[in-house]
Amino acid sequence: MFVDKTRIRIKAGNGGDGKVNFYTDTMTMHGGPDGGDGGKGGDVIAIADEGLNNLVDYYYTKKFHAANGENGGKSKAYGKSGEDLILKVPCGTIIRDSETGNVIADMINHGEKHILVRGGLGGRGNAKFANSRRQTPTFSELGEKTKEYSVDLELKTIADVGLIGFPSVGKSKILSVLTSARPKIAAYHFTTLSPNLGVVKYYDKSFVIADIPGLIEGASEGKGLGFEFLKHIERTKILLHIVDIAAVDGRDPVEDFEIINKELKAYNEEVYNSPQIIVLNKMDLIYDEESVKKLNEFKQKYGKDYKIIEFSAATRQGVDELLNTVIEEIEKLPKKEHSYVEIHELDKRDYTSINITREDDGTFVVSGGLIDKMSRGIILSDPESFAYFQRRLKQNGIIDKLIEKGLQEGDNVKIGVYEFEYVE
Template sequence: MFLDKVTISVKAGNGGDGVVSFHREKFVQAGGPDGGDGGNGGNIVFLADRGLNTLIDFKFKKHFRAEDGSAGAGKNCSGKSGQDLVIKVPVGTVIKDAETGSVVADFVKDGQRKVLLRGGRGGKGNARFATPTRRTPSFSQRGNKTEEHKIILELKTIADVGLVGFPNVGKSTLLSVLTSAKPKIANYHFTTLSPNLGVVKYYDNSFVIADIPGLIEGAAEGAGLGHDFLRHIERVRLIVHVVDISGVEDRDPVSDFEKINAELDAYSIKLAGLKQIVVANKCDLLGDLADEAVDDFEKRTGIRPLKMSAIMQDGIKVLLDEIWNTLKDIPESEPFEVDEDFQFEIVDNQSYEIDRMDDGTFVVSGGFIDMLSKNVVISDVDSNRYFQKKLIERGIIDDLRRRGAKEGDTVEIGDIEFEFVD
């Protein structure tokens, strides 16, 4: 099954907590703090793999989480860092932030890597907080927590040439003749339901050609499989536009040609501006009338199409020459513009806010408070002093005064409640 767009959730690992521990050894008194640091959380890493050609692996697994860092231990042992989670995607995959639509990565080469989310930093053990005046700290630091983010994976086929045209005009047959690809071929519409790629060998050169499933009128607005098809020609450098010149299905090749171009124009200005080689396929069905049909097409469009019978392999050499002579003068496609300034929103460990309740209680909350209050043993003198010191350094005490806090007012900070002392 071919799948080329999916939304998944990713989360880097949390940092492990630092621990409170004191050295205990027979005949050794006052061994001091020896709590180790927590390990860092694992990163979320994406890796482009040429061996993949669909996003089907993400159909049933939607949530990806890197390993958390382990907590520290006594004897100054640091916790183990979480293992990175490496997620493989096909070459040609574009990653977007689901909330903003910003392009955060574009994988155009095999083996290309991108660290999308970094794991949380491990917390400090109590040994880190020992000072000449604080010899036995009874507190440690918690590891940084990470948040889950939703991202969109879109597979945009990487090819030099794109075959476009209405259903059943012979694109798959042409691809099979030009390359060693073996697409499904049958005489009914929408035989091809996913892009087929093939490598064309041209003397000492080669290029990649993609058979884009048959477009229909309204594709740019989502008719049929709409954008699911059109996204796969966003990277091509040249379009080979195939029309059924025979008109055996009561179709007008000129009308079909104009409708497909209108869809390309509606979908993307870039696509509309790409060079095209127009191929008049199925000339074998017209016999001696083929030249007349080609002349009529040129008269009505101003474009002389190449005569072709893919099934008879007639006109292949001329087409290959035309493709290569055109392609060699067109520069390589540029990757999609990645928003280098984009950053996923992270847990804010520095913010706080102060609210005054109806009963006069001041409530201080926020990321900074969550980190600080959970590390404190309020009954421990050193821990309490460290807590107050951090409140003063952060400016929270001064902010409480500005908000009207007076001697004896009740202040709640996290799970801790105390009387304000000025």
Template sequence: MQFIDEARISVKAGDGGNGCISFRHEKYIPKGGPDGGNGARGGSVMVQADRQLNTLLDFKYKRSYRAERGENGRGKDQGGKSGQDEVVKVPCGTVIRNAANGRVIVDLIHDGDEYIIAQGGKGGRGNGEFATPTNQTPRFAEPGTPGEERELILELKLLADVGLVGFPNAGKSTLISVVSPAKPKIADYPFTTLTPNLGLVRYAEGKSFVIADIPGLIEGAHAGKGLGLQFLRHIERTRVLVFLIDIVSEDLKKDYQILLHELSSYNPAILKKKKIVVLTKCDIAEEGEKKKFAKMKFGRGVVTVPISAVTGEGVRDLLDEMWKVLSGNGRKQ
């Protein structure tokens, strides 16, 4: 399935029904009073989070959503029927913005969260509502009010506990395929991963967490280079950042600083998250080098774990560190 994490839609709530102008016409009652009924309210447009959805793909094909109009009032004091609400289902983790000014209207995180995004119009009053001692036969009624209309931008931010961050071809997809049932595309060239991948890691009996493989960053990503900012939003909700750095890099610490800079340039608050540094492809390093790399310091409390996703070396140690941090038992940073 194609992964779509941003969409633009228009919504229109139903207009309220008009009030009715009517008078009683019955045998032996030549001058019946007003009996125009009230118009009904228009349907509202609601957005609802649904855990069964994981992409905004549906909004690529349908971009306009309208709720039902309220019925007009009728004679004999009969009110109209209210318009039916329109429910727009979105994946959990969807942020909805006003397209006119970019402001966030609502952030739907949990399954079943809902919000009225466009309010239906009010029904107008019939002429029966306007009868007074001095005007017993009002020949006017109230029109219904229009329903709200909006242009919206939907942004999906994946909900994951751990986010994998690194340069293209650092081994992120290989790692997530080893520790979870996720099967992303893996190849020996940069930008193999073009969309985020989620995997469920079953750490132990009754203990599991979700890991997200984010497409690779390059220097200048915050300014739009490579895949740019397209997928950085997906790590904003993660609790732990795992930086994957190729062990054969000429300068491991420089690579780490570049990744930190790209994240802080996008959103400085991201750097407040707990961090783990993973040195990948350690199967091609000498034993002495592995021990030296494992002792490298990347910051206060930041654990360094050399691994090989191919041979499985160090993978269990990495999962242990992830679980420690997620459960609140990791080192202070």
């Protein structure tokens, strides 16, 4: 089964909670705070792997969660960090935020790595809150909780050479002749419903070739499976335009050639301008006067603008000439730069923002990255914890900002998930 587009849900691991603990041993009953910090949650990381050629691994399984960090321990022991989750994807995979459509990773080269979402930070243990004034803190900090995100994976095949042409012109057969690939071949339109890739090895040279599924008129407008097929041509360096010069299906080779190029131009000007080599397939069937006439007319019409190779997948006529021509063209080309894609961060952490709004009932609501971080350490039932939180609010100017917004004694204030009455 070939899958070139799918949607999955990913989530980094939560951070482990900090520990509240006090040192004790046979000689010490009431020692100082020694609660350790929680471990960091695991990241979700995408890695490009040239050994993969489709996204089937992400078709049946839809949820991918990295491991949580472990909680801190006594004796200031750090919690173990959560294990990272590795998502291996084929080279050429684009990863998008499902909600916004923004590209968050474009996996081009083998081994390329991209952190999609980062694990939550571990909470601080009570040992970290001790100072000269607060010698026995009875509170710690919770680990940072992470969000689940929906992302779209889309594969755009990466190959040096792309085979294009109408259905049943012999592309799959040519691929099998040139490479070790063995696609299933039958004489039907839309024979190939997914790109077949193979590696051509010719003396000391090699290149990757892809059989792009057969195009039809209107493909650039999405007819048939147009968009699904055409995207796989975008990253090829050279196009081998396969033409059934024997017109086995009764079609006109010139008309077929023009239609395919029209679709390429309508879909993507850059793809249309890629170097093309015309491969006139089924030359073994050119033997009568009429077919020879069509061959000569085609060569006369396009011979000045394109390199034309007479070829037969059945008899292997033209194999060496075609391979030498392709290698020569590849080596002449400057290194093709992939179109720039703006990369957006999916999980942009914010630890500094402060937002103050007021609800219809008069309640002041304080939110933002700084508040989320600070509220992880609140334990309302613990006077020491709450006093520490109040001091942090004053130190960061949040109380002053609330007063500027009209806060008065007795007003309700909601900070994070907590709500309380303001007392001066």
